[in-house]
Amino acid sequence: MPTRTKKTRKQRGHISAGYGRVGKHRKHPGGRGLAGGQHHHRINFDKYHPGYFGKVGMRHYHLLRNPFWCPVINVERLWTLVPKEEFEAAHGKKDLVPVIDTLQAGYGKVLGKGTLPKVPFIVKARFVSERAEEKIKEAGGVVKLVA
Secondary structure: OOHHHOHHHHHOOOOOOOOOOOOOOOOOOOOOOOOOOOOOOHHHHHHHOOOOOOOOOOOOOOOOOHHHOOOEEEHHHHHHHOOHHHHHHHHHOOOOOOEEEOOOOOOOEEEOOOOOOOOOOEEEEOEEOHHHHHHHHHOOOEEEEOO
């Protein structure tokens, strides 16, 4: 912002520049930033930010994310992992069975939401829920667990 548009240009000659004579415009009267959250600004913190201070839960020392890696995919989206031509080819012939490798596509578990077309196929997965396995077998598919 250029100097000519600043408020101070208008305030020239007016002693306290709009901040009043009694209270005075001091630098940081309440402290800088979030200072005083447990002291002089306590009412504001309690009213508008409940639960801001303190801890919740247990500590987990040396948390490793890798052992818990398990992105999920639903049964209804399994065929999106296969090219459309491959699906159409399998739909026509019974001897051609496509293999859907969920692990290679970046999924750790297959869940049972949705429906499947009645086309035989093989699903390779690390984990499969009971409902998903039922639906895959109903559609004429096979589940193969891989490590």
